[in-house]
Amino acid sequence: MLDRMHSWSHRHLALIKSTLAAAIPLHILQVLNPLIGFLDELERIMARFFWGTLGDKRKTHWISWRQICMPVEEGGLGIRRFREVAVAFWFKLWWRLLAEV
Structure with missing residues (x-):
């Protein structure tokens, strides 16, 4: 993810939502149950990209990542948290296993 992000210019919300928050991690989350620390690190990477942080330079965060x-209806940007997505996929997997029995 880091290599892909460095090739983009900053503040492209569409890239965050479509690629970083959807396409790349969703494939991983469908088949694995990653550690919470790994999911937090992925969110940290997305947040740094969103804020335009490069290396040790920190920018002002005018609103929290949370x-x-x-959801957009509640004043957010609609980027899903990886913990919630992982839990949803885990329940989906269990539902499929139970439904086939």
Whole structure:
């Protein structure tokens, strides 16, 4: 993810939502149950990209990442949290296993 992000210019919300928050991690989350620390690190990478942080330079965060991850109807940007997505896929997998029995 880091290599792909460095090739983009900053503040492209569509890239965050379509690629970083959807396409890349969803394939991983469908088949694995990653550690919470790994999911937190992925979110940290997305947040740094969103804020335009490069290396050790920190920019001002005018709104918290938690608020950004809220639904659009509630004032957020609709970016889903990886923990919630992982739990949803885990329940989906269990549902499929139970439904086939």
